[in-house]
Every structure is written in structure tokens, then in C-alpha cells.
Amino acid sequence: MPMRAIIRIAGLTLLLLSTACASSGEYMGIDIRAPQAREPVDPARALADRKRNLLMLIAMLEGCYERVPGGFRPVPVVEAKSFECAEKLAAIENLSDELGLGRGPSGIASMSLTSLARMASAGSKNAQLELGIRFEEGIGVPRDFGKAHKLYGEAATTTGGTLWVYSPPVGNGTSGRVIPIDRGPRQPGLQEAIQRLEALDRRLAIAD
Numbered sequence: 001m002p003m004r005a006i007i008r009i010a011g012l013t014l015l016l017l018s019t020a021c022a023s024s025g026e027y028m029g030i031d032i033r034a035p036q037a038r039e040p041v042d043p044a045r046a047l048a049d050r051k052r053n054l055l056m057l058i059a060m061l062e063g064c065y066e067r068v069p070g071g072f073r074p075v076p077v078v079e080a081k082s083f084e085c086a087e088k089l090a091a092i093e094n095l096s097d098e099l100g101l102g103r104g105p106s107g108i109a110s111m112s113l114t115s116l117a118r119m120a121s122a123g124s125k126n127a128q129l130e131l132g133i134r135f136e137e138g139i140g141v142p143r144d145f146g147k148a149h150k151l152y153g154e155a156a157t158t159t160g161g162t163l164w165v166y167s168p169p170v171g172n173g174t175s176g177r178v179i180p181i182d183r184g185p186r187q188p189g190l191q192e193a194i195q196r197l198e199a200l201d202r203r204l205a206i207a208d
Helices: 003-024 043-061 082-098 113-121 125-137 144-157 191-207
Strands: 064-069 071-074 162-167 177-184
Touching: 003 125, 043 082, 043 144, 064 082, 125 144, 125 191
Parallel strands: none
Antiparallel strands: 064 071, 162 177
């Protein structure tokens, strides 16, 4: 059987196993029940957090965020109502990176394996991407292309948003209807995850 087919089958198997193991406190074979060490409060980090929260509040009041199912999301920069709005959103993003809420030297890339797996299991696409990189490159975990492939796939897939489902008619003289199902806030797939997934597929094809 070709190596790429084996990896795909392994990925599907892992999907079923990870779902089954979720209740037992494991994700991708990583124990996510381990207690998280309480970190001392960093005054600089606390100040950055307050700045970010204040900026987000001002940005919301000025219409820089739009309501979506389950909360709010920043208006795309190209659609921002003003330069000031785009400037605030950029500042919020920079502070998020500084606080470790994005990928980067001080963010997800520097997190412990347990914390990363916990975030990935909760649906964080950035965490899924970073964990996939660690499995592909064998950083802190045994190299596993099957797990990397699955994690890249999850990070690359758009999730959430509204799903419209057709409901067939019930009884005579009635007609079917389309009803919306809210799947939570929409999270677009990450471009880097798509690129890494394609690169891994090419790598596996060469190995066949």
C-alpha cells in the first residue's frame, strides 16, 4: 500500500481515537489532564493585558468589531470604517502576540506540550498548527506524520458559522424548510496549515 494512503488511513484512525479518548483526558496521545503550573504575575504582562482589553472595548464602541454567532470578530482591515479603526485592530493584534495569544516567539510556539495540546483539543487552529509542526519535525515528541497530517487538516479547515440544513415536510399538506444551525463562531482555516498540508502530501508522495 502506498505510504500516502497509509498516512491518510492513520489520520482517520487517529481522528476516531482522539474523539474516543477526549473523555479520558488525552489528545493525540498527550495527557491534557496534567495540572498546569501557576505562573507568577508579570507586571509588564498584566499592563499589556489591560491595554489590550481597553483597546478592544474602544474598538467595539467605534464599530471596529461586528457581531457574529457566539460573539464578535474584528472587521477586515479592508472594510474598516477608518484608518484609526485599522490602527487599533493592528495594535490589538500586536498586544495579543505579546501576551502569547498568537503564534510567535512569545506565543504558542513557546508553549509547553500539555498546554498546546489542551488548546488544540479545544479547537484553537493556531495550536493545532503548532502541534502539527512539532509532530512533523519531532520537536519534543516522536516524529509522527499521521498526527501531523491530521492536525494540519484540522487547522486548515474552516469551522463554525451557520450551517443551513433542509428539513423535510412532516405530514400531508406541509412543505419542507431550510433551518439554520449555529455551529459557533466562524474560524477560517489557516493559510500556513494549508501550505504545510500540501507540502506534507508531496513529501509522502515522494516517499511512496
